[in-house]
Amino acid sequence: MRNRRKNWLVAAAVLVCTLTLAVVPTAFAEAPETAGQTAEKPQLTEEQTQEIKAITDQIYELKKQLIGKYKDFGVIDEEKAGKIMEHMEERQEKLEKDGYVPPADKKFKKKHR
Secondary structure (H helix, E strand, C coil), rough: HHHHHHHHHHHHHHHHHHHHHHHHHHHHCCCCCCCCCCCCCCCCCCHHHHHHHHHHHHHHHHHHHHHHHHCCCCCCCCHHHHHHHHHHHHHHHHHHHHHCCCCHHHHHHHCCC
């Protein structure tokens, strides 16, 4: 008798756990009407764009100097410095093309839900 009761309790506990695991993820799921939608990209005024451009240009120039110093001191080789500079140039061009508004990154949105 005691074994049967214990078996039923174990079975009931397993059932409750299974149902909980099945229901909880759906409670945190994205609503169908917002699924796949991305937030609108904010628009900067011309003045804001110029201010951001000035700051990013300063950062870009300082990073170029830093990479040059690393190369001069032998911390990185010529090839590595070239790759870094190329990547920085591509990033700077993309920022300019996008009006100095960083892209909404889907990867981060999924991680922080």
